[in-house]
Amino acid sequence: MDHLSYKTLNVSKKTANKGWVIVDAGQGSLGRVASEVAKILKGKNKPSYTPFADCGDNVIIINADDTRFTGRKWDQKYYLTHTGYPGGQKRTSPRELKAKSSTLLVERAVRGMLPKNRLGRELFRNLHVFAGSEHPFAAQQPKELTLNI
Numbered sequence: 055m056d057h058l059s060y061k062t063l064n065v066s067k068k069t070a071n072k073g074w075v076i077v078d079a080g081q082g083s084l085g086r087v088a089s090e091v092a093k094i095l096k097g098k099n100k101p102s103y104t105p106f107a108d109c110g111d112n113v114i115i116i117n118a119d120d121t122r123f124t125g126r127k128w129d130q131k132y133y134l135t136h137t138g139y140p141g142g143q144k145r146t147s148p149r150e151l152k153a154k155s156s157t158l159l160v161e162r163a164v165r166g167m168l169p170k171n172r173l174g175r176e177l178f179r180n181l182h183v184f185a186g187s188e189h190p191f192a193a194q195q196p197k198e199l200t201l202n203i
Contacts, residue, residue: 063102064104064107065097065102065103065104065107065109066104066107067107067108067109070097070102070107070108070109071100071102071109072109072110072111072112073111073112073196073197074111074112074113074114074191074194074195074196074197075094075111075112075113075114075196075197075199076113076114076115076116076189076196076197076198076199077090077091077094077113077114077115077116077199077201078115078116078117078120079115079116079117079118079120079121079160079183080117080120080121080122081200081201081203082122082201082203083122083123083124083203084121084122084123084159084160084163085163086201086203087115087121087160087163087201087203088160088163088164088166088167089167090201090203091113091115091164091181092164092167092168094110094111094113094199095110095111095113095164095168095177095178095180095181096110096168096169096177097109097110097111098110106173107173108173108176108177108180110177110180111180112180112181112182112194112196113180113181113182114182114183114184114189114191114196115160115164115181115182115183115184116184116186116187116188116189117184117185117186117187118156118157118159118160118183118184118185119156119185119186121152121156121159121160123148127148128147128148128149129147129149131147131148132145132146132147133145133146133147133148133151133162155185156185157183157184157185160183161181161183164178164181165178
């Protein structure tokens with residue numbers, strides 16, 4: 055038996071088989087959709103998953119206007135930010151954030167589920183969110199993905 059037969063092959067950015075996927079944000083609640091999208095961005099749905107490499111797919115999220123929350127989260131949930139100055143804490147409800155831009159809600163949910171390091175920032179660049187059903191990535195021939203949530 056060859057002693058190299060059990061060698062683990064790691065995927066690099068050059069050898070990763072990256073594709074394009076379309077996900078409809080109206081399929082489920084925001085948190086469930088965001089967690090599935092984060093798995094696809096990281097590449098955990100592939101057998102060639104490598105934790106330290108960008109081996110996930112590019113994800114297009116359409117219909118960000120149709121995002122849903124369960125319960126009374128539209129009014130009771132708050133996003134906290136801080137300016138860095140004393141008394142600079144600001145809180146925003148999802149209703150206020152959606153009034154500003156519905157894509158910000160989805161982007162913030164997915165970003166929170168990615169790693170908080172260089173790789174996470176690189177993976178976030180593979181996410182493209184659109185409020186309606188139109189997107190400019192038809193040339194990449196993305197596959198429609200139905201989530202099991």
